[in-house]
Amino acid sequence: ASTTATSVSISGDISSQLHGGYFHPLARTWQAERQLTKSMLIYPLFITDGDDDMILVPSLPGQHQLSVSRLTSFLEPLVHKGLRSVILFGVPMKAGTKDALGTAADDPEGPVIQAIRLIRRRFPQLYICTDVCLCEYTSHGHCGILRDDGSLNNQLSVDRISDVAVAYAKAGAHCVAPSDMNDGRIRAIKLKLIEEGIAHKTTLMSYSAKFSGCLYGPFREAAGSAPSFGDRKCYQLPPSGRGLARRAIIRDVGEGADILMVKPAGQYLDIISDAKELAKDLPIAAYQVSGEYSMIYAAAKAGVFDLKAMAFESTESILRAGATIVVSYFTPQFLDWLDN
Ligand code: PBG
Ligand code: ZN
Secondary structure, eight states: OOOOOOSSOTTSOOTTOOGGGGSSHHHHHTTOSSOOOGGGEEEEEEEESSSSOEEEOTTSTTOEEEEHHHHHHHHHHHHHTTOOEEEEEEEOOSTTOOBTTOGGGGOTTSHHHHHHHHHHHHOTTSEEEEEEOSTTTBTTOOSSOBOTTSSBOHHHHHHHHHHHHHHHHHHTOSEEEEOSOOTTHHHHHHHHHHHTTOGGGOEEEEEEEEBOSSSOHHHHHHHTOOOSSSOSTTTSBOTTOHHHHHHHHHHHHHTTOSEEEEESSGGGHHHHHHHHHHTTTSOEEEEOOHHHHHHHHHHHHTTSSOHHHHHHHHHHHHHHHTOSEEEOTTHHHHHHHTTO
16 A cells, blocks of 8 residues: 655554644643642742831842731732732841841741741631741851851751741741751750640751752742851751761651652752652652752743743753742742643
């Protein structure tokens, strides 16, 4: 019989023919193990102690520092569009708030606890995560309490950070997420939550594999949390330290973490995939951090690619690697984009 010319003969190998599986846009979405949905997204918010702040952060395009008084009107349209979760960061700006111990972190009148109470009241369906760290509240800007030589005092830091986590949970946070990287803080927080009788209703999300590096700059501008001396290389993981990340992940599972986070995301997709393999039974979160977000913005502005296309491509890569939760500054845009 006469046939039109094809590159495959009927009797030959047909395993080379893949296009049929993804010709149609719907069939392309079926190729994903998991598809991006609104419920996967957690939106970071920077909450100040000011009276009426809504300040754009120059290095973090489109993101604001907000005072508690602005939260309701800011969140209303987002919740209406399907926002399910936020993660709160406190930004104390008033002079004299910071000290060596980060005393202001769990101030009941401070921005985080006030924001938790307000959101619980005004948006009862919204799931509230709180970043737990001291760097926004310490005079030296490090993520714990320091020894005289400037290195971390692990025991004092863990004691303090677990107190702060419990204070946020008691104020109504659904999830506490320690980002400090002190050894043993997951266990200490879990034990205190149990002691307080709130472990059963508080998710403990560990920033397990948090790497040091240059991608947190815009965040530190937004949160006012840059260290006043030195860097974080002795507690955040070295970028090449895949084995250390695996050990931290295994450790935090053993210490009682409910969710593990990998951070940054895009440069650490292998670590996300390791986390998925090592902690098969836990949800894996990834934080597309400030530097990743701002890089995408800058490149889009320079005409390298379309912003929306890269927002999707980068986020879908994070899901492909194994995450099912993404902390993303693109969340407000995704709430629009995912409707179409
Ligand atoms: C605080 C904290 C940081 C981030 C999340 N929690 C900054 C840091 O460790 O210096 C970074 C988030 C981002 O860059 O978007 N420990
Ligand atoms: Zn910190």
